[in-house]
Amino acid sequence: MSTVSRVFNSPAEDVWKVIADGWLYSGWVVGASRIRAVDGHWPELGARLHHSVGAWPLLIDDSSRVTAVEPGRSLELVARGWPIGEAKVAITLEDMGAQCRVTIAEDAIKGPGKLIPKLVRDPVIDVRNTETLKRLELMAAGGAGR
Template sequence: MSTNTRLVKTTPERVWEVLADGWLYPLWVVGASRMRDVDTTWPEVGSKLHHSVGTWPLLIDDHTEVLEMEPGRLIKLHARAWPAGAAEVLITLEPQGSGTNVSITETAVSGPAAMIPPPLEALPLKWRNTETLRRLAFIAERREMPTP
């Protein structure tokens, strides 16, 4: 298991807008290379993102499903990336001043990745999710708020 946290210099609403737009997933999630489809009910519980992982020509089609969701506060995902396996990913948003503390906790739950001892699993997840949060921050901090 690995947990990363980053202070994003915008509101939880702006960060949530990025999380709630499934088509943006490959822009901020390290390893996701393209979207094939997004359920119209995304990000409701049970909805799925249909994505590919890897690099062309070695792309693997898979999906990520919402397990739990509280708008503007948290989303818990079951992210599949076979043949490596699947992971549970919890993303939480906590207001802090004019910004948002965003945390990602990820742990492998099935497949070969689940057999990696926790200390060895944590290091690559820490590196990957540091970059994932950096990308998420770049998008959310530059996203324009809708005009009323």
């Protein structure tokens, strides 16, 4: 899996508040254009975010589903964007008091994206998730999700 980490100047609690608000997902996840619906029990196990990926007018409507969660510490998803495919995404928060380390690990698990060689796929995912972490950090620092 492609894995990137970043130390945020925000406590893990503030970062989790952003992650736990499904309506904020498109504000920090690179590639997510809009949120169409969020299951009421987000981010509990099995909950879904219904999102669009891409840029108008070439939008793909699909969803992401929680496959594991430890509130305040970790969230694992299967993110879908067919016809591109599906990816497993694991987000972990390491509490460091006034700071926290956030890590995103991701890889294609189904579809055409899985056919791209890992040597090519990982650097692209790394760049995308590095920007995703920057956005998440700014939203947490700015008080989103409170």
